[in-house]
Amino acid sequence: MNTLVTGAAGFLGANLLRSLLADPRGGHIVAVDLVPQSFPDASGRLRWITGGLDDPAGLAAVAATRFDTVFHLASIPGGLAEREPALGRRVNLDATLALFDRLAEAGTRPRVVFASSIAVYGEMAGDAVHALTPTRPTLTYGAHKRMAEIALADLTRRGGVSGIALRLPGLVARPGGSTGHGSAFMSDLLRSVAAGQPYVCPVGPEATCWWMSAACAVANLRHAAAIVATGDIQLPALHLSVGEVVAALAETFGPACGRLVTHRPSPEIERLFGRLPPLWAQEAEALGFAHDGSALRLVAAALAAD
């Protein structure tokens, strides 16, 4: 049993890797990332490849192993890809398609779990999102994610891989500092308040987002690897206002929390990340995917995960 994790040093990748290494049934794991990393691994099951999939040598090193399961998480985040479109193109589209092609050519029909994004929808305002919501990406990042979904579905139809794409919302709580994710404020809010520090929020308290902890995302990724369903899946996520999340923080860390947060809304961030409509994800729930359960559980999971 061989598993590949790309983008293994990233926020989601590192959480997934910890989960896989903690599971004795997990078999051998190849982790690849641009960032060298010595991961705690007493089991000897982990092999780390430092390199980029956009580099033929990096791709060849990865493709030398025959994998049963692949988690393809490596990507240039949306804000960064928008500023550096050639980099975004190389990693988010070209390297992703090249990886999928190599996996399909290997002849082992691996299970491929692709970390897609709600950025495929483009601006969402008003109508609830459901399984038939059209995809109209308004960032190059989302356009490339959608193109990769289509390529993965076609390779699945042709029989080369068994692919499933999970559309992930912004995950919390990422480490502080700019990560190139436009939705970083969601994590910054949680981390600042949990640390008792004031936070100036770039969206108002009534702004609505889709929330998911990294732990919940890892559970969904691993569930996706274990089932046979294929295609594009909109994961369930908690549809919560910023005010509801602040209330859950206050319930968790004490009423003083509410006073730490002030709002200075940025129209651009509000428009792109603060007007998310309700989400109907019954199909995904029927397949066994889940959200965090409640705002309180989200806060607990998001801040316990490191």
Added chain:
Amino acid sequence: MNTLVTGAAGFLGANLLRSLLADPRGGHIVAVDLVPQSFPDASGRLRWITGGLDDPAGLAAVAATRFDTVFHLASIPGGLAEREPALGRRVNLDATLALFDRLAEAGTRPRVVFASSIAVYGEMAGDAVHALTPTRPTLTYGAHKRMAEIALADLTRRGGVSGIALRLPGLVARPGGSTGHGSAFMSDLLRSVAAGQPYVCPVGPEATCWWMSAACAVANLRHAAAIVATGDIQLPALHLSVGEVVAALAETFGPACGRLVTHRPSPEIERLFGRLPPLWAQEAEALGFAHDGSALRLVAAALAAD
């Protein structure tokens, strides 16, 4: 005023080129195709480049001119791309994206009219197709067309080009002989009956297709170049059964025509090309796009066009 036509030696390309050359306002035209061609051109306005866009030299030769308008028609047809996926990938995806990128980098923000296809929808059965119908391609050809639509829309959003993708149905009447198009029977039916020859039709008389003559498609392409709307457009098309088209042939060429056609349905061709649902294209009609008008006009336009 410089216009580029790719795939200029193809069925649609040649019809478009004739139309552009017949229009004295048309300016200079660069035509590119793998097939060398000496097109009748008394005006000296046409330059023919023999080469493939999937060849860096061919692409560079094309990109040496600054274009105001681009008609990107070159593609490997669906049946052929399914049998030779590497060829389909190289032309229908890689070369198409490379062309779009070069056009966007030129700084002239050209109008790009991309010949997309109803293959983006995948199997259509039952529900009418409309502007929000999800795209679920079931051929690699359709997957690549959809990916190219997304890339073009993103380059348009970024300001590099002004792109519009027209989703074309099977066009009639293509010259006889295998062209790699699964919908070739539509053309073979028209040409055989018009020539007074018997025709064994691979779908039944109740099979429904979307029909458009090449002349109508050319008018729609040229209209697309002249307006400012961008995005993915499902063109209007006549939703007719094979029996209705045979009746129009009988009305045009005489009642004996009906006896020339026998039916030996192929389940595969019926499934992919003979169960097309009604088409609601009001948005496209409001933009000035049109179908042939009636079965009789379709027959006349399809068979007069050479």
